Amino acid sequence: MKIGRIIKRLMNEERGLAVVLVSLAMTALIGAIALVTDFGLVALNKNKLANAADAAALAGVQELPEDPSLASQIARDYAHENGLTDEQVEVKLVPNLATSQFVGVQVTTCKAVDYIVAKVLGFTSIDLQAKATAQVMPITSVYGAAPLFIPDTQPLVFGQQYTLRSKDSNFGPGNFGALDFPYSSGAKDFAYYLANGYDGVIKVSYQIDTLTGVKKEKTIEGISKRISQCKHGCTYDNFQPDCPRLLKLPVVHYDNLNGHKPVTVVGFAAFLVDDVRDSGSIDITGRFVKTLAEGEGSLNQTDYGLRTAKLVQ
Secondary structure: OHHHHHHHHHHHHHHHHHHHHHHHHHHHHHHHHHHHHHHHHHHHHHHHHHHHHHHHHHHHHOOOOOOHHHHHHHHHHHHHHOOOOHHHEEEEEEEOOOOOOEEEEEEEEEEEEEOOOHHHHOOOEEEEEEEEEEEEEEEOEEEOOOOEOEEOOOOOOOOOEEEEOOOOOOOOOOEEEEEEOOOOOOHHHHHHHHHHOOOOEEEOOOEEEEEEOOOHHHHHHHHHHHHHHOOOOOOOOOOOOOOOOEEEEEEEEOOOOOOOOEEEEEEEEEEEEEEEEEOOOEEEEEEEEOEEOOOOEOOOOOOOOEEEEEEOO
16 A cells, blocks of 8 residues: 555656656757747848948948048948948948048948747847948059059149150150060060950059050050940940949159160059040040059058058958
8 A cells, every 4th residue: 555655656756857857848949949040030130230331331432532421321322222221320431540531431230130939038139230341542453454654743633634655745765655564575465455454463662664666556456445345335424443444554653764664653543545546656545533443452552543442340
């Protein structure tokens, strides 16, 4: 009789222990599900916020330093296109302390994300935030440069028509503003580089030899090909950043040129070609523009109009 009561009591205690163990197991299971489900939800939204901040900062900074108001507005517009409201976006302009010009756009995005499964454990939501800062700066290295140079003594008025390689250019005996890029074969590659850009990187401080002689046929061949490749009817006021008519030109320093001599690269300019013609020598007409290109940059570099935009935070 006593043995029966003992067995019955043990069975009741085992049932109670089982309930406790099942409860603990369910809690652990719910926690694991919450961790997987809600962690993924948070990570997804964090990534979206970061991408929105990056895109907005890079889009807005392209208007600096000329138009700070437009830079701010474009940054906000890009954030809105990524599904964020005004309350979820903060845009700040970043100045260059040396010049007081605005050269950066900082975008902060935020969003409250409601948990799904973790609510069972008493967690309701989490506040997420992402921040990105983009800066625009004069470019210091260029891929695809054209084999023509601009002296650093020549003032550049953006939008004004200029003539490159004119017979009136005062570069020195035998020189007409052409460059003999490294590892090129002189006139043979000159037309190709005029049409397609140099297939290497040119950097500030490089010393490059000049290419002497007029090279009329090669110049007309290369520039004419560039002009023919433009399919958007680009103008000074409205052009594509990757327009084939955009020449990336080294700005160089030299003291005296007499024949085949090296010049030192001190910066880069962008030239939108309008026409090329034979007027006794070769005249390449166009306008200097301000635009962006891929490459290294520095706020300490002299700004000749060709710039690069980078995420710095």
